[in-house]
Amino acid sequence: AEPGERSEVQADGTDGSCVTFVLHDEDHTLGNSLRYMVMKNPDVEFCGYCITHPSESKINFRIQTRGALPAVEPFRKGLNDLMGVCQHVLNTFEKSMKEYRAQREEEMQVAFEDGSPHGCV
Amino acid sequence: EEEGTLEFDMVGIDAAIANAFRRILLAEVPTMAVEKVFVYNNTSIVQDEILAHRLGLIPIRADPRLFEYRNQGDEEGTEIDTLQFQLKIKCSRNPRAAKESSDPNELYFNHKVYSKHMTWVPLGNQTDLFPDADFRPVHDDILVALLRPGQEIDVLMHCVKGVGKDHAKFSPVATASYRLLPDITLLQPIEDEAAEVLQKCFSPGVIEIQNIKGKKVAKVANARLDTFSREVFRHEGLKNLVRLARVRNHYIFSVESTGILPPDVLVSEAIKILMGKCQRFLNELDSVPMD
Numbered sequence: 510a511e512p513g514e515r516s517e518v519q520a521d522g523t524d525g526s527c528v529t530f531v532l533h534d535e536d537h538t539l540g541n542s543l544r545y546m547v548m549k550n551p552d553v554e555f556c557g558y559c560i561t562h563p564s565e566s567k568i569n570f571r572i573q574t575r576g577a578l579p580a581v582e583p584f585r586k587g588l589n590d591l592m593g594v595c596q597h598v599l600n601t602f603e604k605s606m607k608e609y610r611a612q613r614e615e616e617m618q619v620a621f622e623d624g625s626p627h628g629c630v
Numbered sequence: 631e632e633e634g635t636l637e638f639d640m641v642g643i644d645a646a647i648a649n650a651f652r653r654i655l656l657a658e659v660p661t662m663a664v665e666k667v668f669v670y671n672n673t674s675i676v677q678d679e680i681l682a683h684r685l686g687l688i689p690i691r692a693d694p695r696l697f698e699y700r701n702q703g704d705e706e707g708t709e710i711d712t713l714q715f716q717l718k719i720k721c722s723r724n725p726r727a728a729k730e731s732s733d734p735n736e737l738y739f740n741h742k743v744y745s746k747h748m749t750w751v752p753l754g755n756q757t758d759l760f761p762d763a764d765f766r767p768v769h770d771d772i773l774v775a776l777l778r779p780g781q782e783i784d785v786l787m788h789c790v791k792g793v794g795k796d797h798a799k800f801s802p803v804a805t806a807s808y809r810l811l812p813d814i815t816l817l818q819p820i821e822d823e824a825a826e827v828l829q830k831c832f833s834p835g836v837i838e839i840q841n842i843k844g845k846k847v848a849k850v851a852n853a854r855l856d857t858f859s860r861e862v863f864r865h866e867g868l869k870n871l872v873r874l875a876r877v878r879n880h881y882i883f884s885v886e887s888t889g890i891l892p893p894d895v896l897v898s899e900a901i902k903i904l905m906g907k908c909q910r911f912l913n914e915l916d917s918v919p920m921d
Contacts (some may be wrong), residue, residue, distance in 0.1 A: 532911065538653040539907050541882070545646035587913055592908045594647060599901040605638070606894050 528580035530570040536560060540568045546594070547587035552578050635886040639811070640878060643672045648808055648881045650825045654900040655806035657795040660699075661890050662692045662713055666788040674743075674783055676775045681783070684775075685717070688745050689768040689888045690789050696760070704736055709754035713761075713765055713789040716751050721777035741777050746770035748787070750825035768889035802896050804886040810876035812856040818871050820848040828868055831861040854882070 532539065547556040555573040570590040572580040640648060667682035675679070700711040707714075719740050727737045734741050745767035756763075775783060794801035814836065820828050825848035829837040838851035841843055863869045885893040 512739045535907070536653075538650045538658070539904070541646045541902070542650040545644055576796075581915065585912065588912050588915075591647075592905055592912075594643075595901050595905040595908070598643070598647075598651075599898060601907075602638070602640075602894075602897060602901070 524577070525579040525581070526574045526577060528572055528584075530572070530584060531567055532570055533567045535568050536566065540570065543570065543591055544589050547572060547583050547591045549590070550583045550586060552576075553583050556583075631758045632890055634893065635884065636897070637882065637884045638897075640808075640881040640883060643879060647884075648786060650904055651897070651900050652806050652808055653800050654802050654903050655885060655896060656801055658793050658903055659802045659896055659899050660694045660793050661800050661802045661888075662690050662694050662697060662789045662791055664688065664690070664715070664787045665706075665790040665792065666705075667862075668786040668788075670786070671782055671784040673781045674775050674777050675781075681785070685785070685787055686797075688748075688772055688774075689890050690715075690765065691782060691890055692765045692769045693762075693891070694791050697791045699792075707753070707788050707790070709752075709756045709759060711790060712753055713756075714751040714753050715748045715765075715787040715789065716785070717743070717787065718782075718784045718891075719747050719772075719777070720782035721779050723779045738777075740778055742773060743775040743777060743781075743783060744770060745774060749776075751786070755875050762780060784789065802888060802890055803893075804888055805895075805916055806883070806885045808883045810878065811880035811882055812853045812858060813875040813877050814850045814853045814856060815873040815875070816848060816850060816871060817873060819870075820868070821845050824848075824867060827874070828862065831865065831868070832859070833857050876917035 537560070539561070544556055544558050547553055553572060554573050554575045556571065557571040558568050560568050570584075572584055574580050574583060641841045652770065664682075664686045667679045667685055669681070672678055672681060676684070690713065697713070698706060698711045702828075704711075721738055721740045724737055724739055731737055748767055752760075765895050777783070792800040814832075816828075822845065825837075825839050825846045828848050829839060831837075833855045835852050835855045836850065839846050840849050841847075858874065862872050862874070883897075885897060887893040887896055891899070
């Protein structure tokens with residue numbers, strides 16, 4: 510399978526509300542964070558994942574929804590939410606990094622002016 | 631914070647996501663490392679495969695974002711996915727060494743092979759692609775091998791882009807970890823000798839002793855510095871007066887770069903990689919027609 514390829518497994522006799530997504534080339538990194546995001550969705554009855562075998566690099570990601578909602582929807586929502594969280598973390602991190610740099614520069618400037626000889630002739 | 635290391639706080643996030651960032655930092659942020667070593671001559675006592683392994687572990691200062699991954703099965707490499715280095719060095723006797731000397735540093739030339747002896751050999755049009763590039767090992771003083779007169783090493787190395795889950799040599803961090811912010815509460819006022827005992831139970835700076843109306847009163851000054859040694863619980867008189875807890879959504883990350891990329895860039899890259907993973911599956915969802 511190609512990296513990142515997704516396939517769906519659906520047990521016989523069930524509707525689209527209980528689906529196992531097979532995510533190739535993924536592990537706990539995406540599995541656990543996506544599970545956490547999907548579980549926040551009140552429409553989701555069950556969400557869990559497992560690594561099929563240590564020597565296979567794929568995970569089975571199971572979603573069961575309450576009622577008739579197709580499981581793809583919370584899956585998509587979970588991915589979008591996780592993207593949103595990442596974007597927020599990235600913006601916050603880069604903003605505070607910029608602030609920290611500016612503050613450091615200011616301190617350096619002050620230290621330089623204090624240490625310079627022109628103040629004490 | 632300091633050169634090559636960064637400590638920052640991430641507040642209001644769950645372990646699932648904090649751990650994803652940590653895992654990506656360790657295993658999925660790409661770097662360039664020596665992957666193929668072509669041995670033309672190696673008469674040193676270091677065997678070829680050991681030498682190749684040692685060369686692979688040397689961090690190479692080259693921005694991996696400038697390069698592509700090499701395709702599977704590609705043995706040749708091109709200017710867009712490969713950096714070539716040469717290590718050609720021969721040890722010889724120093725004719726001007728003092729007769730009675732027993733110091734190899736004085737007796738021989740080039741008897742220590744360091745990472746600084748690696749030189750970049752541009753491939754294809756790399757000199758035009760990177761006009762002001764300075765590709766070299768991060769550290770000049772990594773000892774690769776020891777030689778004796780007459781021994782020589784002549785190898786060509788191909789560096790490729792890779793990730794830590796393929797081989798740890800590609801990992802861009804020395805460590806990347808997080809801990810929760812400690813939360814220390816004194817349930818009763820602790821005074822005088824007890825306060826001093828309490829202060830000694832924690833790392834320096836955690837407990838501060840204030841003088842209030844001639845009494846020494848212990849106060850939590852900076853819980854962040856605590857290491858959770860749990861030393862207080864060994865003291866019968868103190869163990870019921872102190873509550874040790876952690877702030878469950880306050881993560882203190884510490885990222886120590888190997889020096890290839892600055893740590894803040896690594897964190898940004900890690901977040902982008904997680905976003906990339908989401909985007910990839912969203913694209914998959916959109917490309918497969920749903921019935």
